[in-house]
Every structure is written in C-alpha cells, then in structure tokens.
Amino acid sequence: MIGRGEAMAQLQFGVIGHKGRMGHALEAAIADAGHIMHVGVDAGGSIGPFAAHCDVLVDFSAPDALSANLGAARVSGKPILVGTTGLEEEHFVMLAEAARAVPVLQSGNFSLGVTLLAHLVREAAARLGPEWDIEVLEMHHRMKVDAPSGTAKLLGEAAAAARGIDLAANMESGRHGQTGARREGNIGFATLRGGTVAGEHSVIFAGPEERLTLSHSAENRMIFARGAVKAAAWLVGKPAGRYTMNDVLGL
Structure with missing residues (x-):
C-alpha cells in the first residue's frame, strides 16, 4: 500500500x-x-x-x-x-x-514479507554449507489446486540459486514408501492442505545438531x-x- x-x-x-x-x-x-x-x-x-x-x-x-x-x-x-x-x-x-x-x-x-523471506533464504543458503539440508514446508486452504505452491517454489528457487544448482534437478517432493536416504544437496518440499489457511511457509535448514527455520504466516x-x-x-x-x-x- x-x-x-x-x-x-x-x-x-x-x-x-x-x-x-x-x-x-x-x-x-x-x-x-x-x-x-x-x-x-x-x-x-x-x-x-x-x-x-x-x-x-x-x-x-x-x-x-x-x-x-x-x-x-x-x-x-x-x-x-x-x-x-x-x-x-x-x-x-x-x-x-x-x-x-x-x-x-x-x-x-x-507479499512484501515473503519477498524479504526469499531474500533471507538466499542469504542463509549461500552461507551454510551443503551439510545443511533444506526443506520447504507449506500449507494452504483446501481449495488450492496446485502443489507445491508458487511461493514454495519461489523459496526453493531462492535457495537453489544461492547454491548454484538447478531446482528442478534437485527437488524432492511427495516422499512415500522406501525412498532411501536423503541425497545431499536436494531441496525437499512438503505440502499440507486444509481449512481456510491463507498461506503458511517455512524453510528449514537442518544442519549437524542444529536447525534454523525461517517462516512467514499470511493472516489474510x-x-x-x-x-x-x-x-x-x-x-x-x-x-x-x-x-x-x-x-x-x-x-
């Protein structure tokens, strides 16, 4: 505004x-x-x-x-x-x-907040080494038809660009069954749908014995x-x- x-x-x-x-x-x-x-x-x-x-x-x-x-x-x-x-x-x-x-x-x-979040994700991904796994978690209302959300992909692209990798070639989503160990360098996506949630996004950097989470919540x-x-x-x-x-x- x-x-x-x-x-x-x-x-x-x-x-x-x-x-x-x-x-x-x-x-x-x-x-x-x-x-x-x-x-x-x-x-x-x-x-x-x-x-x-x-x-x-x-x-x-x-x-x-x-x-x-x-x-x-x-x-x-x-x-x-x-x-x-x-x-x-x-x-x-x-x-x-x-x-x-x-x-x-x-x-x-x-969202201006999400724009800044993507900037922070890019900064964190560039400074934390490959031993830090990156997972993107998002939740939206039950009527949303695409997954992962455009915002989740935006955040994943920010992380991938910072690490100099192609997101499409290093993306994990829809894990089910015997998936094997997580491949180093991959960016994971998890999607939740339900209720009237306007938008919830978190990017989790999981490192050895510590974890950093950057999040944004849309109330309307x-x-x-x-x-x-x-x-x-x-x-x-x-x-x-x-x-x-x-x-x-x-x-």
Missing part, C-alpha cells in the same frame, strides 16, 4: 480473473490505494478490447489464459503483472518473450493484494523487461 507521505497519480487497473477470491481482494486494495479498477474480466474473458484504456494489467486468472493476456499487453503496450500460479516452463518462455516489448512482473507471491489474502497493487503501480512507466518483487523493494 502507498504510504501516506507518498504521492502517486491515480491509475486505471485492468484486472483479469476479478471474480475469484484474489480478484475481490485486488478490487478492495486498488480502491484503498486511491486507484480505479477500470475493468475486470473473468478468468475466461478477454482483456484485449479494454487494455488500451488501462494504465496497467493485472492477471490472476489461469495458466491457459496467459498467452492471450500477454498478447493483449503487447498489442496495447501496457505493463502487466502476473500472479497466476501453476505456471510451467512454456509459460515462462511466454513471459520472457513478452518482456521484450512491455514491462512484465511475475511472482508466485506478492489482502496482504497479497496490497503487495500486487504496490508492484503494479511501481511497474507503470518502466522500460520493457522482466521485473521481480526484489526490484520493487530495492533488494
């Missing part, structure tokens, strides 16, 4: 996926920040006809809609913030291509909406390129 001492022009937001839980939170956060949701379209709708009249597009819809939404941003020349989860490698290729033409900011989590999805609105407003006026929440916070 914009601080009381900061002045910013009122912006027109185009929100894709506005009928979902996150869409409702975004609408409230946009109003709280003094901006306007110029248009909201459902996850299956097209922002294309309205994009030219918006200052920034915000996409919290579905992976299979990403191509069309990025296309609308490119045609209209508008910056786009993408918070859709469950993205695969092909989607990241699309994001990179779109970023050649317009500013693109994509993240698995727009409004923290993600406020962070997304702050990031989208920051994106307006930036040159074409890929941006992250680290850029927004100057990390």
